[in-house]
Amino acid sequence: MKNVRIFMLLLSTFFMGCSTHSDVKTLRLGHGLDVSHSVHKAMVKMGEDLFERSGGRLRLKIYPSQQLGTERECLELLQIGSLDMTKVSVGVLENFAPKTKVLGLPFLFRDRQHSFDVLDGPIGETLLNEGEKYWLKGLGFYDAGSRSFYTMKKPILKPSDLKGQKIRVMESATAVNMVKALGGSPTPISWGELYTSLQQGVVDGAENNPPSFYLSRHYEICKYYSLDEHTVLPDALLIGTYAWNKLTEQEQTWLRASVKESVKYQRILWAEAEAEALREVEKAGVEILRPDKKAFADKVEAIYDSYKNDTEIYPLIKQIQETKPTNQ
Structure with a gap:
């Protein structure tokens, strides 16, 4: 039943994903979290920001709560181009991009700020790029606390x-x-x-x-x-290389900027949600x-x-x- 549901959802949006219709491209983003979660709220903001930056030419359609499958299944859909974007825990990502498993090591970081310094710096960028040879491009890290x-x-x-x-x-x-x-x-x-x-x-x-x-x-x-x-252990926001390569350089710039703003916003929401x-x-x-x-x-x-x-x-x-x- 789950496979039928996923197939129908993907079929209904097949011509939307990263395709051009009246100069509008829609990116489909599937994830497993509830709509009340800080990450989902940050994604909603990202979609609004992306729409505004692009003058309506880029849209984000979000499928929360495992509507399109588990985190592993969403990653597999990205790899074959049937889904455009997803959010997964780095713990799951390590099965697809092996170097990212370093972030799952216990007591690796001195404190939360240390983790931000690593994730926002050159090490984080290296790990985000680690998945490209597996058709997965990292865009940013959301805070998932301890x-x-x-x-x-x-x-x-x-x-x-x-x-x-x-x-x-x-x-x-x-x-x-x-x-x-x-x-x-x-x-x-x-x-x-x-x-x-x-x-x-x-x-x-x-x-x-x-x-x-x-x-x-x-x-x-x-x-x-x-x-x-x-x-x-952070959450990683990813886009399939199939979808990424169909975006123009300008569209990629808009998307990166919107992701960056959503990461900042989510970290504020996360601190409030944790308390x-x-x-x-x-x-x-x-x-x-x-x-x-x-x-x-x-x-x-x-x-x-x-x-x-x-x-x-x-x-x-x-x-x-x-x-x-x-x-x-």
Whole structure:
């Protein structure tokens, strides 16, 4: 049924995507988030900005809430030119653009500002370009905050509390290795199936940022949220190279400018959404815990050691760790 639905949606918009009709081009953007999410709101603003910049010649049509499939499926649609743009977690992108897995390493960034300095600088640009040989062009990074563990039956205060716990992770080898290193049992499940999986006890918990925990209503089932903040994993906005190459140089410039403005806007929205999410889940009876992060960071050191002979990833790790604040 899902495949039929996706086919019908794509068929109905086939002649719209990156095609010219009365000098108007429409870019189709599919993603998996709810319309109340800060990323979706930033995309709406991006569409309005793009329409204004182009004098109505470029439009953005957004399909939220997995209408066109999971993040992996949307990336595959980009690769074959059946969809123009998408937003995915870098954790999923690593399966298509291997170097981006560096961003999924636990406790890689000193703080949020350090992550912005890296993502907005030359390292971020390199990683955005990493997918081009796989027909995926990165345009920018949206803030997705820090990911932490939430569970149903017991709080996670130290790594040993994860022993025997089935924890949902993205389809990401880096995320799988992290949960294993911490002593848990990683279980890849798509985001859209997670609520039911928690209800049915397929998994004991998951890990994600506060707005995702709140907007997904997972707090209705999981009453412990342990803010170990193990990863600062951004979302990536991408366009298929098929769609990108059909845009003129001027249209590409308009799109880049609109993306840049939407990234700034989303980061403001994100900070507000993060604070609201923590307030609301706590009001709903969730116990918010702040464990000793060093205990978790020490437990995953072996993951970094495993990359020492990797001539592509290890230099990136060192460059990220050595990145200085932009104001120095």
